[in-house]
Amino acid sequence: MAKKLTKYILAEKDMPTSWYNILPDLPKPLPPLLHPQTHEPTILPPPLFPAALNDQEFSKEHFIEIPEEVQEVYKMYRPTPLIRAYKLEKALGTPAQIFYKYEGVSPAGSHKLNTAIAQAYYNKKAGIKRLATETGAGQWGSALALACQYMGLECKVYMVKVSYNQKPYRRIMMETWGATVIPSPSTETNIGKQILAQDPNSPGSLGIAISEAVEDAFSRDDTCYSLGSVLNHVILHQSIIGLETEKQCEMAGVYPDILIGCVGGGSNFGGLAVPFVKDKMKGKKIQIIAVEPSACPSMTKGPYAWDYGDVAGMAPIAKMFTLGHAFIPSPIHAGGLRYHGMSPLVSHLHKLELIEARAVDQKATFESAIKFARTEGIIPAPEPAHAIKVVIDEALKCKESGEKKVIVMGLSGHGHFDLGAYELFLAGKLEADAYSEDNVKKALSQLPKVDYVESK
Numbered sequence: 001m002a003k004k005l006t007k008y009i010l011a012e013k014d015m016p017t018s019w020y021n022i023l024p025d026l027p028k029p030l031p032p033l034l035h036p037q038t039h040e041p042t043i044l045p046p047p048l049f050p051a052a053l054n055d056q057e058f059s060k061e062h063f064i065e066i067p068e069e070v071q072e073v074y075k076m077y078r079p080t081p082l083i084r085a086y087k088l089e090k091a092l093g094t095p096a097q098i099f100y101k102y103e104g105v106s107p108a109g110s111h112k113l114n115t116a117i118a119q120a121y122y123n124k125k126a127g128i129k130r131l132a133t134e135t136g137a138g139q140w141g142s143a144l145a146l147a148c149q150y151m152g153l154e155c156k157v158y159m160v161k162v163s164y165n166q167k168p169y170r171r172i173m174m175e176t177w178g179a180t181v182i183p184s185p186s187t188e189t190n191i192g193k194q195i196l197a198q199d200p201n202s203p204g205s206l207g208i209a210i211s212e213a214v215e216d217a218f219s220r221d222d223t224c225y226s227l228g229s230v231l232n233h234v235i236l237h238q239s240i241i242g243l244e245t246e247k248q249c250e251m252a253g254v255y256p257d258i259l260i261g262c263v264g265g266g267s268n269f270g271g272l273a274v275p276f277v278k279d280k281m282k283g284k285k286i287q288i289i290a291v292e293p294s295a296c297p298s299m300t301k302g303p304y305a306w307d308y309g310d311v312a313g314m315a316p317i318a319k320m321f322t323l324g325h326a327f328i329p330s331p332i333h334a335g336g337l338r339y340h341g342m343s344p345l346v347s348h349l350h351k352l353e354l355i356e357a358r359a360v361d362q363k364a365t366f367e368s369a370i371k372f373a374r375t376e377g378i379i380p381a382p383e384p385a386h387a388i389k390v391v392i393d394e395a396l397k398c399k400e401s402g403e404k405k406v407i408v409m410g411l412s413g414h415g416h417f418d419l420g421a422y423e424l425f426l427a428g429k430l431e432a433d434a435y436s437e438d439n440v441k442k443a444l445s446q447l448p449k450v451d452y453v454e455s456k
Helices: 051-057 068-074 084-090 113-125 139-151 161-166 166-175 188-200 207-218 232-252 269-280 344-351 362-376 381-403 420-425 437-444
Strands: 017-020 062-064 082-084 097-102 129-135 154-160 180-184 222-226 258-262 287-293 306-309 317-321 357-358 408-412
Touching: 017 232, 051 068, 051 139, 051 232, 062 317, 068 129, 068 166, 082 232, 084 381, 097 381, 113 129, 113 232, 113 437, 129 139, 139 166, 154 161, 154 166, 154 207, 154 437, 161 166, 161 269, 161 437, 166 180, 166 344, 166 381, 207 222, 222 306, 232 258, 232 269, 232 408, 258 269, 258 381, 269 287, 269 344, 287 306, 287 381, 306 437, 317 344, 357 381, 362 381, 362 420
Parallel strands: 097 408, 129 154, 129 222, 154 180, 258 287, 258 408, 287 357
Antiparallel strands: 017 062, 082 097, 306 317
16 A cells, blocks of 8 residues: 655665666576678677667676766766655545656656766767767757757767757757757768758658767767667666666555556667566566557567667667567657657567567657646656556556556656647647558568577
């Protein structure tokens, strides 16, 4: 029985001082990254990433200490609260207990700062002066802009064009923190010029923006590339979310029956989930659900296959659930979820049936976001609103069955810069998701031909 409290807040001294690495605990090893030309196992390209992050990407250590300089910045906003959603429970008439881990209290407004600070720190230690990156909705770009400001680095952000136009205040936020932001595809890179030659009105995609940022980093000796999701070291840094959530559930006297998070590239969901996946591998009964948009359903409709992480095929090839690196999803407002593939680690957990995946429509997502905002008071970003939709679904199932389940959700960020999308929804002008099987089929036909055979 939970204590009659609304917020469960850890003291600063109780903030985790190490990140959790799930790789050595997996029952089957994660498939390797493959070199884009030779198709042989490879590391992260050294010109793009500092050695420390490459070491973390493949580490066999269960816990990796958080550097003191990173901890000091974390303490500006961490530990983040775990909040009991009493008003939402009452509105739904459910016997379920609903909790959400709220990452929107960070200065950047989302969970992305957890890895941005760490990545900027390790690049600074390696002597790098400038970072190039991509961003969808702008949460990652905002976080890296601020992290670079803290660590004294320059920051160049290639922002997916549809989000650049939809979310001008995210761009202004990044520029306020010193970053240079341009819409992608752009005329500043060869891949951007190629895309615009084929389609001058291209809305862009994360895959295209990644290619532009990678090309930028390859072209300068003082620059590294920084990725806000997908990779193992990113999920490692985000594991602080799940580690704190474990402690806070103990404070509340509960353990989740259901754990839910939105998933695009995998960092928010992975960071929340990995400590609980470890419990599940040890026999703990818990349902772990990753929620993606029906406009970009890599886990629910894509094959588990080898694919490039970017449109140009410059990044390593990874085994993941994918819609094809050439796939460009419709311009939904959850820009952070418009990625053609899924984190190799999250994909692997899904393949091992340690987690499950669901896809939800944009309109139903915003209906759930409005209900959450009108009960809990927080206007969620469109990305975690996908998780809220499934939380409500599961809570209503409990209402029908009478089961008093504990549901814990990751609320990865606020939606203060997404009010344009809310305006469209409230005016009845928000379009339904568009998903083209023909476009996916065409993109999947361009998957790399890989002969690599995994060991049993």
